Amino acid sequence: MSWLFAFSPEELTAIRLSLWVAFWAMLGSLPIGVAIALLLSRGQFWGKSLLNVLVHLPLIMPPVVTGYLLLLLFGRKGPVGQFLAETLGIVFAFRWTGAALACAVMGFPLLLRSIRLSLDAVDRRLEDAAGTLGANTLWIFLTITLPLILPGIVAGMILSFARALGEFGATITFVSNIPGETQTLPTAIYMLIQVPGGDLAALRLTLVSIAISMLALFVSEALIERATRRVQGL
Amino acid sequence: MLSVAVAHRLGEFRLAAAFESGGGLTALFGRSGSGKTSLVNAIAGLIRPERGRIAVDGEVLTDTARGVFVPARRRHVGYVFQEGRLFPHLTVRQNLLYGHWFAARRGRAGEVEHVIELLGIGELLGRRPANLSGGEKQRVAIGRALLAQPRLLVMDEPLASLDEERKTEILPYIERLRDEFAIPIVYVSHAIAEVTRLATTIVVMSEGRVAAIGSTAEIMGRIDLFPLTGRAEAGAILNTRVAEHDVRFGLTTLRSAAGDLRVPYIDMRLGAQLRVRIRARDVMIALERPRGLSALNILPGTVAEISDAEGASVEMRLDCGGEALIARLTKRSVEALGLVPGREVYAVIKSIAFDHQAFAGAAPSTPGADADTRHG
Numbered sequence: 001m002s003w004l005f006a007f008s009p010e011e012l013t014a015i016r017l018s019l020w021v022a023f024w025a026m027l028g029s030l031p032i033g034v035a036i037a038l039l040l041s042r043g044q045f046w047g048k049s050l051l052n053v054l055v056h057l058p059l060i061m062p063p064v065v066t067g068y069l070l071l072l073l074f075g076r077k078g079p080v081g082q083f084l085a086e087t088l089g090i091v092f093a094f095r096w097t098g099a100a101l102a103c104a105v106m107g108f109p110l111l112l113r114s115i116r117l118s119l120d121a122v123d124r125r126l127e128d129a130a131g132t133l134g135a136n137t138l139w140i141f142l143t144i145t146l147p148l149i150l151p152g153i154v155a156g157m158i159l160s161f162a163r164a165l166g167e168f169g170a171t172i173t174f175v176s177n178i179p180g181e182t183q184t185l186p187t188a189i190y191m192l193i194q195v196p197g198g199d200l201a202a203l204r205l206t207l208v209s210i211a212i213s214m215l216a217l218f219v220s221e222a223l224i225e226r227a228t229r230r231v232q233g234l
Numbered sequence: 235m236l237s238v239a240v241a242h243r244l245g246e247f248r249l250a251a252a253f254e255s256g257g258g259l260t261a262l263f264g265r266s267g268s269g270k271t272s273l274v275n276a277i278a279g280l281i282r283p284e285r286g287r288i289a290v291d292g293e294v295l296t297d298t299a300r301g302v303f304v305p306a307r308r309r310h311v312g313y314v315f316q317e318g319r320l321f322p323h324l325t326v327r328q329n330l331l332y333g334h335w336f337a338a339r340r341g342r343a344g345e346v347e348h349v350i351e352l353l354g355i356g357e358l359l360g361r362r363p364a365n366l367s368g369g370e371k372q373r374v375a376i377g378r379a380l381l382a383q384p385r386l387l388v389m390d391e392p393l394a395s396l397d398e399e400r401k402t403e404i405l406p407y408i409e410r411l412r413d414e415f416a417i418p419i420v421y422v423s424h425a426i427a428e429v430t431r432l433a434t435t436i437v438v439m440s441e442g443r444v445a446a447i448g449s450t451a452e453i454m455g456r457i458d459l460f461p462l463t464g465r466a467e468a469g470a471i472l473n474t475r476v477a478e479h480d481v482r483f484g485l486t487t488l489r490s491a492a493g494d495l496r497v498p499y500i501d502m503r504l505g506a507q508l509r510v511r512i513r514a515r516d517v518m519i520a521l522e523r524p525r526g527l528s529a530l531n532i533l534p535g536t537v538a539e540i541s542d543a544e545g546a547s548v549e550m551r552l553d554c555g556g557e558a559l560i561a562r563l564t565k566r567s568v569e570a571l572g573l574v575p576g577r578e579v580y581a582v583i584k585s586i587a588f589d590h591q592a593f594a595g596a597a598p599s600t601p602g603a604d605a606d607t608r609h610g
Binding site: 129 | 321322364
């Protein structure tokens with residue numbers, strides 16, 4: 001069984017990078033997810049259904065298409081990519097940041113859905129009550145709405161994280177498969193299957209992948225239960 | 235001083251109501267769907283009326299003609315909701331202090347301990363709303379609204395979701411708010427027992443309009459309003475004073491302008507004021523002072539008004555030394571006794587008729603609020 005733990009430095013890098021990319025994909029999409037969920041749940045504006053369709057597109061489109069669109073937009077020659085590189089010095093193309101962006105976009109619909117559903121379930125009358133007690137809109141959001149939707153946020157974050165761990169198509173299309181920079185678990189496994197004698201290493205990474213996914217689900221269940229109990233005041 | 239004149243439309247329903255209140259507890263009384271809640275929501279700033287003006291202590295909160303609409307958070311109108319609306323994720327203490335924090339920031343920190351003690355919720359501070367009984371929840375909701383240091387307290391059917399026992403538990407607390415804190419209260423209810431016990435002024439609402447407005451005794455003594463105030467529980471209010479205790483028979487004598495009433499023993503000091511509701515169905519009428527009768531209370535009076543009701547019975551208002559008393563009689567008795575306005579009669583009330591529901595505790599210390607009726 002010693003082969004099971006005989007990770008090569010490249011494999012360890014892929015594992016670490018996968019977690020790193022998934023973590024930033026999750027964290028980066030969170031504030032935008034909450035903002036758009038608020039907009040869709042509470043806002044009344046022209047183009048609302050269009051926005052709704054747009055943010056859900058990555059769920060339905062082939063990941064390759066999403067990856068290619070990202071490449072067009074955020075690549076070195078892409079309008080957004082060029083702007084960000086020149087003004088803020090942020091480069092996505094063929095960097096781990098690009099992998100995180102691809103994962104964030106792919107996981108975004110799941111994150112958004114989860115937050116929006118919990119927002120829709122919030123009793124708006126509690127917010128009215130907070131208003132009569134002197135709280136302004138921001139304060140009401142921070143002290144009433146946000147704690148009440150916490151289970152939804154946690155669930156959405158875990159879904160986004162899990163989706164990022166498994167993301168393959170958009171990532172490989174957008175930022176390719178560079179060991180140590182953009183090579184995550186799925187792309188590493190895919191590469192290992194392609195080369196002769198890579199089966200054992202592929203199996204190792206597959207088991208790691210399963211272990212991380214199960215752990216994430218267990219943690220999320222526990223967190224969601226805790227948050228839900230808190231919200232219900234039990 | 236509260237002044238409200240509001241016109242608003244909600245689908246088919248039209249609200250067009252106006253009233254003024256000079257303090258004490260103003261009850262908005264009427265059937266469900268008569269527009270009471272919409273009216274208090276407009277006062278609290280939770281709805282923006284189409285037309286109207288609302289002012290508290292001279293400060294204009296809403297004036298559609300001048301485009302004024304102060305948001306709810308800056309109105310300092312405390313709101314106790316029917317369902318409590320406690321924040322489920324916060325403890326009782328955090329709920330209580332939620333609005334207090336804002337009040338403290340504008341230099342109006344109240345006596346937290348005093349409010350907690352007044353409402354008897356000291357034991358509950360560490361708990362969460364899910365672990366509170368209905369009555370406890372409402373007491374915390376009252377405390378939360380009170381600690382935000384409001385200049386006006388609005389209560390929307392705060393007892394409607396509670397059983398009889400819980401209601402009796404909460405009522406004394408509301409009386410203490412009215413009397414000890416002397417905070418003006420607008421109290422929405424469709425329960426006549428609550429209203430007669432608590433109100434200084436009653437605003438009778440019907441189909442979005444103010445049907446009548448006046449002091450509690452005045453409104454309860456108007457038999458023309460019974461279709462709105464409810465016939466079954468109808469009864470007049472007498473303002474009395476504890477005059478004597480009879481330990482041997484366990485009786486207390488209450489003195490009123492209409493005469494003395496002997497009622498089952500009440501544990502109150504001599505001289506204390508007490509408001510008594512005498513239900514119309516508990517009053518009998520005799521043409522001469524009856525003798526050899528078990529009933530202890532016989533009040534002389536004059537027939538002032540006889541209602542024109544449908545069915546077998548009618549209501550009759552008696553003038554007893556300036557106070558109104560209502561009696562319900564069958565039409566047959568009215569004819570048999572030849573009762574007409576001006577006729578001198580005797581009202582007979584059994585002492586046993588005074589159950590706990592009849593006593594309204596200490597009468598409000600503030601005199602009847604001056605109020606007028608204006609339709610907006």
